[in-house]
Every structure is written in structure tokens, then in C-alpha cells.
Amino acid sequence: MESHQDDSRAERHAGAAAQPPAGQTRLRLRMVSDYICPWCYVGLTRVERLCREFGAEFTAWAYNLRPGIPPQGLPRDEVYRDRSYPPGYIERLRQTAKESGIEMIAPPVVANTFKAHEATEFAGEHGRPAEFHRAVFAACWEQGENIGEVEVLCGLAADCGLDADQLREALADSRYRQRVEEQMAWARDAGLGGVPTVIFNERFAIVGAQDYEVFADVAGRIQRGELKAEG
Numbered sequence: 001m002e003s004h005q006d007d008s009r010a011e012r013h014a015g016a017a018a019q020p021p022a023g024q025t026r027l028r029l030r031m032v033s034d035y036i037c038p039w040c041y042v043g044l045t046r047v048e049r050l051c052r053e054f055g056a057e058f059t060a061w062a063y064n065l066r067p068g069i070p071p072q073g074l075p076r077d078e079v080y081r082d083r084s085y086p087p088g089y090i091e092r093l094r095q096t097a098k099e100s101g102i103e104m105i106a107p108p109v110v111a112n113t114f115k116a117h118e119a120t121e122f123a124g125e126h127g128r129p130a131e132f133h134r135a136v137f138a139a140c141w142e143q144g145e146n147i148g149e150v151e152v153l154c155g156l157a158a159d160c161g162l163d164a165d166q167l168r169e170a171l172a173d174s175r176y177r178q179r180v181e182e183q184m185a186w187a188r189d190a191g192l193g194g195v196p197t198v199i200f201n202e203r204f205a206i207v208g209a210q211d212y213e214v215f216a217d218v219a220g221r222i223q224r225g226e227l228k229a230e231g
Helices: 038-054 089-099 114-125 129-141 150-159 164-172 177-189 212-223
Strands: 028-033 057-062 197-200 204-207
Touching: 028 038, 038 057, 038 089, 038 129, 038 197, 038 212, 057 114, 057 129, 057 177, 114 129, 114 150, 114 164, 114 177, 129 150, 150 164, 197 212, 204 212
Parallel strands: 028 057
Antiparallel strands: 028 197, 197 204
16 A cells, blocks of 8 residues: 655654664654554554664654544443454454563553643654653553543653653643644545554555564565655
């Protein structure tokens, strides 16, 4: 799949990465995800590995998976009361997460993640994008915390070496709201229907938390110049 738009805003808080091999193309990854998506957490482990092994840099890009969730969140049982899954789906998710180093649990509250995305923008502006991004996923899917709560986010920020009081103030005055709204609008306008979606160099995209080998194949072909989009 090829992305339809280029947007320099994706560079705002790219994670630190090693240098790519001399003479090869720098890999820039835009990871479109929402914190309440368990497969997005698995997808993050793929992106982190690409950063380590290919010298990639990545940007976390906000997506609103459940726009109807109120600010305080909703009990998981209420949100998924009528949801049914294919046989073996939950077991496959947990096993895939475990193989990715994640001991996944189901958080009791499905959070409204807008403030978490705002906090991610704050973390990027203050030099801790990758650490904070992972910390929010871990708080949700390994500790079962309600990541829609300001104090939870401020605690995670402090754990990542950020100023919790500054974040609290930024969330109170909605300093990063417009950025998050712009990112979500971009995802809608680009026609992204599923997360995680990882966009390589604004040209090629992988949808879903596929096996790492799929990501590595695309990354290697781009770096070697074997994959080039027209235009």
C-alpha cells in the first residue's frame, strides 16, 4: 500500500536511531496507532527493532480507534459486551504479545486516549518520545491503568525523566490539542482504516502487526534502493 500524502509534521518527534549504513537510504517510519489497540503495542516492538537493526527513526502518530469513549473511559465489559472473536483469537494475541516480550493483560477500563496522545506530543517536544510512547502502552496493557487519567500520564512522564508539573499544565490548557486533531484528521483523509499502520519514508505502508520479517523485508528493499515509488 502506498501512502497518499507527505507531511513534514511527522518529523516533530522522531525517535533516536543509529546511523544507517553508508550510502543507504535513511528509513523514516510513521507509526499510526492508538494506545487502546493491543496489536499496536505488538507493532511497536517491530518498529523498535527496525530502529535498532536498520538505523530507522520513527514518529508516533495519533489515531482515534474509539471516538465515542467519554473522558473518564468505560468499563471493558460494557464496551465489548456484544463483541465476539474468532476461535483462538485472544490466545493468538496473548501468545504473539508474549513472543514480543509483552505480558499482556486486558485493562479493566477502555480509556479515552486523546490526552495520552497530547502527552506524547509533549514528550516529543521535550526529548523523550520513544520512552514515553512505550511507557503509555505498557501502563495500559501490562499494568492495566487508565491512561486517560491526567495523573497516570504525569506519573509516566516523571518515570521517563520529564517534568510532570509541566505536562499537567500543558494538558490543562490543551496546548497540544490541535496537533493531535491534525494527526487524526490526516489519518482519516489518508483513508487509513486499521491500526497499526507503519508508513515507510512517506511512500509504503504495512497495515497490522505482521511478523517482523515482513517489516524487515520492506526496510531492506528500501535501503538498497529496490523499492522506489513513482512521483
